[in-house]
Structure formats: structure tokens, C-alpha cells
Amino acid sequence: MKFSYYTPWLFVSLCILVSCVSDVDFDQTEDIVIGPTVDLNLIFFELDDTDFITTTALPIVTVSDTTDLNFLESNFLDNNLRQIDFTHQFDNRFSQAFEARILFLSEEGVLQYEIDIPIPANRTTTNTDIVVDPDLGRVLAATQVVTELTIIPNTLPISGSLRHRSKGVFYLTIDDL
Amino acid sequence: MRYWIVSLFVIVTSLTSAQHRPLTYGVDDLPQSLLQNPGAAINFSKHIGAPLLSGISIDAGANAITAFDIFKTESDINSNIENAINRLRSTDYFSGNVQVEWLSFGWSSKRRAERYYSAGAYVEADFIGYFPKDLAILAYNGNAGAIERPFNLGHISGRTSVVNTYHFGIQEVISPKWIVGARAKLYSSIFNATSTSNQGTFITRNTFEGPNFYSHDIENADLRLDTSGIDGLDQEINPVATVIKRGLFSGNIGLGLDLGATFMMDDHWSFSASLIDIGFIQHAKNVRSATAKGTYGLEGIELVFPEIINGTETNPYYDDLVDEIEEQLNYNKNVRESYTTLRPLKINAGANYGFGQGFLDDCACRKGNRRYENNIGAQLFAVKRPQHLQTAATVYFDRRWTPNIRTKLTYGVDEFSYTNVGLLVSFNVHKINLYLASNNVLSFANLAKANSASLQLGLQWVAPPNPYR
Numbered sequence: 168m169k170f171s172y173y174t175p176w177l178f179v180s181l182c183i184l185v186s187c188v189s190d191v192d193f194d195q196t197e198d199i200v201i202g203p204t205v206d207l208n209l210i211f212f213e214l215d216d217t218d219f220i221t222t223t224a225l226p227i228v229t230v231s232d233t234t235d236l237n238f239l240e241s242n243f244l245d246n247n248l249r250q251i252d253f254t255h256q257f258d259n260r261f262s263q264a265f266e267a268r269i270l271f272l273s274e275e276g277v278l279q280y281e282i283d284i285p286i287p288a289n290r291t292t293t294n295t296d297i298v299v300d301p302d303l304g305r306v307l308a309a310t311q312v313v314t315e316l317t318i319i320p321n322t323l324p325i326s327g328s329l330r331h332r333s334k335g336v337f338y339l340t341i342d343d344l
Numbered sequence: 345m346r347y348w349i350v351s352l353f354v355i356v357t358s359l360t361s362a363q364h365r366p367l368t369y370g371v372d373d374l375p376q377s378l379l380q381n382p383g384a385a386i387n388f389s390k391h392i393g394a395p396l397l398s399g400i401s402i403d404a405g406a407n408a409i410t411a412f413d414i415f416k417t418e419s420d421i422n423s424n425i426e427n428a429i430n431r432l433r434s435t436d437y438f439s440g441n442v443q444v445e446w447l448s449f450g451w452s453s454k455r456r457a458e459r460y461y462s463a464g465a466y467v468e469a470d471f472i473g474y475f476p477k478d479l480a481i482l483a484y485n486g487n488a489g490a491i492e493r494p495f496n497l498g499h500i501s502g503r504t505s506v507v508n509t510y511h512f513g514i515q516e517v518i519s520p521k522w523i524v525g526a527r528a529k530l531y532s533s534i535f536n537a538t539s540t541s542n543q544g545t546f547i548t549r550n551t552f553e554g555p556n557f558y559s560h561d562i563e564n565a566d567l568r569l570d571t572s573g574i575d576g577l578d579q580e581i582n583p584v585a586t587v588i589k590r591g592l593f594s595g596n597i598g599l600g601l602d603l604g605a606t607f608m609m610d611d612h613w614s615f616s617a618s619l620i621d622i623g624f625i626q627h628a629k630n631v632r633s634a635t636a637k638g639t640y641g642l643e644g645i646e647l648v649f650p651e652i653i654n655g656t657e658t659n660p661y662y663d664d665l666v667d668e669i670e671e672q673l674n675y676n677k678n679v680r681e682s683y684t685t686l687r688p689l690k691i692n693a694g695a696n697y698g699f700g701q702g703f704l705d706d707c708a709c710r711k712g713n714r715r716y717e718n719n720i721g722a723q724l725f726a727v728k729r730p731q732h733l734q735t736a737a738t739v740y741f742d743r744r745w746t747p748n749i750r751t752k753l754t755y756g757v758d759e760f761s762y763t764n765v766g767l768l769v770s771f772n773v774h775k776i777n778l779y780l781a782s783n784n785v786l787s788f789a790n791l792a793k794a795n796s797a798s799l800q801l802g803l804q805w806v807a808p809p810n811p812y813r
Contacts, residue, residue, distance in 0.1 A: 191415035191792040198421055203486030206548065208644035211556040218649065232647040235662040254557070314647055333644070334557045336488055 201341040209253070209333040210234060210314065216261075216326045219318055231315035233272075240310050250338040251306065253296045257286045261327035264288045266317045271309035279305040286329075288321075364725050365401060365800060366738040366754050367768040367781035370616060370694050372715075373750060374770060374779060375450055376802060378462050380692055381618035382513045382525030383604035386460060387715060390807035393448030398804045399466065403783070404440030405796030407759040408432055408475075412792040429484055434477040434499040435731065443468045448804065458517035462527075465510045467534075467591065470688065472729055473502035487548045491558070497544035497565060501730055505685070506534040506573075507625070508591045513602065521608050529600035531687065533625045534591045535573040538685055540730040542567045551643070560642040565673060567636045570683045572596050572627035598625030600687055612716075616694045621687040633679040640672040689728040696721035718743050734759060738766075748772040756783070760796040768800075777806045 212232075219227050238244070259265060265286035271279045280302055284294045298306050318325070368376045370384060375391040376399050377384045393399065409432060414424050443466055450462030478495040510532070515525030544565030551559045573590060580586045590596075600623020606616040645661045669675070698716030719742040726735045736758035744750045749771055756764035761784060768781035780801045787794030 187788075187790060188411070188792045189790050190417055191412055192417045193415055195415055195417075195421040199425065200422055201484055203482075203484060204488035205486040206488040206491065206558070208556045208558050208560065208642065210645045210647055211643065212647040212649070213555070214649070230649050232649045232659075234645050234647065235660065237662050256557075332556045337486075339486070 196344070199342065199344055201339075201344075203339050203341075205337040205339065207335050207337065209236075209335050210312070211330075211332050212314075213328060213330045214316070215328040219325050227318075228320070229315060229317040231313055233311050233313045235311050237310060239307055244307055244337075246343060247339045247341045248303065248307065248337060249299065249340050251298045251303065252336040252338075253282065253298065254293065254334050254336070255282070255284055255296075256291065256293045256332045257284070258291045258330040258332075259286050259288060259327070261318070261325065261329060262288050262323040263321055263325060263327075264319045265329065266319065267331075268313075268315040268317075270313040270315065271306050272311050272313060273308055274310045279309045289327075364403070364727070364734075364736050364758065365781075365798075366723050366725065366736065366740070366756055367752055367766050367783065368779070368800060369692055369723055369725075370696060370719075370721070371742065371750070371752060371768065371770065373772070373777065373806070374802070375448060375462065375804060375806065376445075376779075376800075378450070378513060378515070378525070378527075379466075379511075379602075380620065381604035381606070381616055382462075382527040382602045383515050383523050383606050383618065384525070384616060385523055385606050385608075385614065386515075387809040388806045389452045389460075389809055391448070391450045391462075391804055393445055393464065393802070393804040396444060396446050397802065398448040398464075399443065399445035399800075399802045401441070401443040401798070401800045403442075403796070403798035403800075404438075404471075405760045406436075406438045407795060408436040410793050410795055412790070415792065426484070429477070429480050432475045432477060432480075434475060434496070436475045437472055437729070437731075438475070439470075439472040439729075439734075441468065441470045445802070456516070460515050461513070462515075463510075463512040465508065467506065467508050469504075469506045471502075471504040473504075474499065474731055476500050482546070487560075491548050491550055494545045494547045497546060497562075497567060498542050500542045500567070501540050503536075503538045503540055503685075503730055505536045505538075506591075507536075508532045508534060508594075509600075511602075515604075523606040523608075525602075525604050527602035529602065529621070529623060531598035531600060531623065531625050532591065532594045533573060533596035533598065533627060534587060534594055536596070536625070536627055536685060537569065537571045537574070538683075539567075539569040554643065555646065556643045558643075562638075562640050562673060564639055565636055568633060569635075570627070570631070570633045570685075572629065572631045572683075575630045575632040577630075595629035596625060596627045596631075598685075598687070599623055604692075612698050614696045614698075616692070616696070618690075618692045620690040620692065622689060623687040625685050625687065626682060627685065628682040631680055631682055632677075633681065633683070634675075634677040635679055636673045636675045638673045640669055642669065686728075691726045692723065693725075694721055694723040715744070738764075752781075754783075758796075760784075761794075764796070766798075772806065775805055775807060777804050778802070
């Protein structure tokens with residue numbers, strides 16, 4: 168069999184000519200959507216009657232506490248979060264009812280979003296608040312969350328405990344990789 | 345960003361089994377065969393490689409997925425990705441290797457014609473990453489539908505390195521039947537990132553009696569990422585110059601050894617074997633590691649209502665929580681300890697049967713070193729990877745069509761393909777040798793469907809064989 172000096176180059180040319188990529192569409196990357204759902208604990212606490220009774224004759228009516236939730240203020244969430252389901256559960260063993268207010272404040276202390284939850288006496292109450300646009304943008308503009316509890320006095324003595332649990336289910340849609 | 349991802353994916357999946365070069369192994373016309381076996385039979389008396397062009401090898405692959413699997417037009421890309429995540433295992437991997445010889449030369453000893461010296465330098469970039477299956481599922485789906493499901497943090501496993509290697513080898517025909525050779529190597533690591541021995545579990549547990557709905561638990565974590573050659577690079581005025589300087593001599597150096605031999609049983613049969621890169625690199629300059637070790641359960645932020653307790657306004661709960669997590673998990677991203685990496689040891693073995701017209705029948709060739717028109721044989725290859733031994737088996741037909749034109753056709757079975765057909769063409773004109781080789785040529789019809797393909801080429805000056813050899 169005769170070979171010329173051109174044979175290797177013919178081989179190379181042939182490889183280049185026959186090689187191809189077909190039946191694929193790389194433009195589909197534009198359509199990639201990832202949608203993880205993250206279920207995350209948020210805040211919790213437990214209060215009892217000592218938190219409301221003082222040495223004075225008048226009980227404390229309202230207690231509150233504030234925490235930063237820095238992760239809410241992120242470009243990633245701004246761009247990819249489409250819904251949050253906040254779940255707050257109060258296991259109230261007081262004979263009194265409560266009013267709970269969950270306040271989302273901006274860094275300057277401006278109210279962005281509020282969740283109000285009536286808590287009946289001697290009951291477990293579960294509240295789920297579904298946040299989508301436009302409220303979602305307000306929640307994400309918040310950097311701190313205030314939890315405020317107001318006891319509604321009645322004729323019964325203040326005695327018992329209030330246990331609170333909360334979580335957020337974060338629905339993400341990531342389409343800009 | 346997405347185009348970077350696509351480009352990387354296409355490069356990785358369209359190019360083969362890293363560092364596996366069956367086409368040049370045992371080809372006695374090519375000096376590159378000495379890099380695969382310092383004791384290889386050779387048929388040249390001197391060689392000088394064209395700087396940067398004498399040996400270029402690009403190979404990469406993904407053993408269980410192709411570009412077609414993801415980007416095929418017949419189905420939606422998101423379902424393709426989901427299927428891939430579900431189908432791939434944590435032992436599946438992506439790998440790539442690029443090697444460029446920038447210096448290559450060799451010569452026969454004047455005093456002992458049976459002895460051949462070879463030396464040179466090459467830069468090698470190598471990558472292997474195992475599919476972090478559990479973390480991919482967690483990132484893709486989130487944890488909401490996977491309460492009580494443990495995610496294995498040990499699935500994080502990968503290594504990437506860029507190393508400049510200086511080498512000097514000697515081989516000698518020590519008897520009519522035996523050629524033995526050895527090559528000493530000095531490694532200069534330009535860049536290394538290694539994270540291969542991770543452990544731990546992440547799990548979200550229901551805690552019906554606990555303080556909050558769940559406990560997000562990291563259990564028995566032992567995670568470590570070691571890097572060298574990266575830290576401080578962004579502070580350099582001219583990072584490219586720094587990389588080149590580190591390439592020549594980085595301070596992260598190592599030593600290595602290649603060993604090889606060929607046994608010529610008779611006029612037709614020969615057997616060869618080699619161990620390549622028995623060595624290590626000690627990383628001591630520009631090192632930076634991140635570590636985390638321990639167990640932690642996240643229940644959320646516990647409010648203590650400070651107005652009630654001490655009248656202060658607020659507690660820095662969030663920052664305290666971050667600090668607590670880092671403390672409990674002993675997280676440290678600024679560990680500066682030297683560390684040692686072993687080079688990926690490669691093992692080659694081959695059996696060759698030569699037949700047909702001998703081109704040098706009139707020479708004083710010793711027994712067993714006749715240059716036959718045809719050679720058939722089989723080769724085995726293995727390379728030590730972080731989590732497994734990557735193996736391949738190849739059979740071949742090697743033919744010299746003329747004294748100056750040679751081809752080698754291979755059929756291989758490896759972790760990437762059961763139908764890996766490769767072709768090498770080596771061509772000499774006035775002592776100038778040009779070779780071109782590619783694996784997986786059957787996939788050229790549609791590279792998107794290939795788990796792997798590779799390309800090797802080189803240009804060099806090669807002097808005719810010493811009559812004795």
C-alpha cells in the first residue's frame with residue numbers, strides 16, 4: 168500500500184471535517200431553572216409568669232425582643248426568592264390570651280412588614296403566613312425582626328408558660344446562573 | 345456565567361480518561377514513549393523536541409455523563425439535569441489533564457551506545473472532581489422534602505493541580521533481553537487545591553419535643569481544603585509573571601521517580617511495564633487551608649427578651665449564632681500549615697508481538713529488537729485517584745507502512761467507554777517527526793455523545809537509530 172507525505176494531513180483534515188456536535192442545543196442554558204425549597208428554623212423562646220409579674224402591683228403587659236436576620240438582606244435572595252411561608256407556633260399554657268406581633272424593620276427602624284397573631288388562652292396556635300410579592304420585597308428589605316407579645320389580662324391569676332417555635336420555608340427559583 | 349459553565353462542561357465532557365495515553369505507549373519511534381516507560385524500547389539515537397510543541401496532550405472525560413445527556417434537544421434541559429443528578433453516583437467523576445512539554449531532548453551515550461539519556465520539562469495541569477451527589481441533591485432540591493434524610497459531606501472530593509516537572513532519565517540495554525530505565529523528577533507546584541478526605545453528615549431532624557421545629561445537624565464533620573500557590577496572588581501587581589516565576593521554581597517542590605523495563609522474550613514477543621510518578625510534593629509556600637471539625641445542631645435563634653432580664657435593648661443574636669457555629673465546628677479558613685500531596689501514581693504494562701517484514705533486517709540489530717512492519721499487543725493502565733484506581737485495557741494494531749509512516753490503531757475499554765477506538769499517525773520527513781493521536785475517534789461523528797476523547801500531538805527532531813539498538 169502506497170502512502171504519500173500528504174496522508175497524515177488527510178487524516179487530520181478528515182478528523183476535523185467529520186467531527187461535529189449534533190442533536191444538542193447549548194442555548195438551553197438560558198432555560199435552566201433550579202428551584203430548591205429550604206425549610207429553616209427561625210426564632211424560638213419560652214416565657215413563663217415570672218416574665219410578666221413584677222414586684223409592683225401592675226404586671227408587665229408587653230414584652231418584646233429584636234434580632235438581626237442579616238441573611239434576609241442579600242442580593243441572592245432578592246434575585247431568586249419567590250415565596251416565604253412563615254410558620255409561628257405558640258403553645259400557650261397561660262389562662263390569658265396574647266397578641267403577638269412580628270415586625271420586620273429596615274436598618275433605619277422603618278416597619279416593612281408585620282404579622283399579627285392572636286393567641287387564645289390555654290391553646291396551641293399555629294399560624295402560617297405566606298409572603299409573596301409585593302410583600303416579599305418588603306420582608307427582604309428588613310434587617311431585623313421584632314417579636315412583641317402583649318398579654319391580655321383577665322380576672323384569673325397570671326400563671327403558666329408560653330412556648331414559641333417558628334420556621335420559614337423559602338421557595339427559590341434560580342434562573343440566572 | 346452560564347456560558348462559562350457550558351464551556352467548562354463541553355470541554356470536560358468532549359475531550360479522555362486523564363493521563364491515559366495508550367496510543368504513544370510502546371511506540372519506539374517517539375521520545376514521548378520514554379515518559380510513559382523510561383525502560384521502553386526505542387529506535388532513535390538523539391531527539392530534540394520543538395519547544396512547547398514536542399508533546400502536547402489534552403484529555404478529559406466524565407465517566408458517566410456526556411454533553412448530550414444534558415443538552416439533548418429531545419427533552420427539556422431541566423429534566424435532563426434532574427435525571428443526571430439522580431443517576432450519577434458519588435463515585436462518578438470528571439477529570440481532565442493537559443500536558444505541554446516545553447523542553448525535550450535526549451542522546452545516546454558516546455561511550456556506551458546501549459545507554460540513552462533523556463531530559464526535559466513539562467507543565468501538567470490535572471483535575472479530578474467526584475460528583476458530590478448528596479450536596480448536589482441538597483442544592484438542587486433543598487432540604488424541605490428531605491427531613492430526616494442524611495446528606496453525606498464526604499461526597500466532597502476533588503483535586504486540581506498545575507505542576508512544572510523537570511526530569512532526567514537513563515535507560516540501558518543491560519542484556520540482549522532486557523532494557524531497564526529510570527527517570528528522576530523534580531516537581532515545582534504552581535497551584536494546588538486538594539480536598540479529598542472529608543467526612544460528616546448534614547441532616548434536618550424533626551424535633552417534636554425540642555425547642556423548635558427542627559434540628560439542623562452537622563454531625564462528625566471533618567472537612568478540609570488545602571491550597572497552595574493561590575494565596576496572595578490577587579495582591580500581586582503582575583500575577584501572570586508571578587505564576588511563570590512560580591512555574592520555574594515555586595518553592596513548593598517535590599521529588600519523583602519513574603521506573604520501567606522491557607523484556608524481549610524472543611524475536612517476536614516483548615513485554616514491558618512501568619511505574620510513573622512515584623513521588624510527592626511538599627507544599628510550604630503560599631499555603632492556606634480551611635478546616636471544620638465537630639458536631640453542631642442548629643435550632644434557630646433563641647430570644648431571651650433582654651428588657652425583662654437586664655434592661656438592655658437587644659442582643660446580637662445573629663452574630664452570636666454565626667460565632668457559635670464557627671466555634672463549635674472549629675471552623676478556620678486561615679490555616680497555614682505545610683502539607684504533602686502524593687503524585688498520582690500510574691502503572692503501565694504491555695505485551696507486544698511483532699511480525700512481517702523487518703525494516704532493518706540488514707542491520708546489526710540484536711535479538712528481539714527487529715523493526716517489524718506490524719505489531720499487535722495489549723496494554724494495561726492504571727492511575728491512583730483520590731477515591732479509586734482508574735483502570736483501562738487496550739489492544740492495538742501498530743503498522744509501519746513505510747520506514748517513515750507509522751500508524752497505531754487501538755481499541756480500549758475503560759471507565760469512560762467500552763468502545764474506545766484510537767488512532768495515531770506518526771510521520772517523519774528528513775528526521776523531523778510529527779505525530780498526531782486521538783482516542784475515541786468513533787465519537788467524532790457527534791462529540792456531544794462522547795464520554796471522552798483526547799488529542800495528542802508533537803513535533804520534534806529525531807535522529808535515526810543507533811545500529812546497535
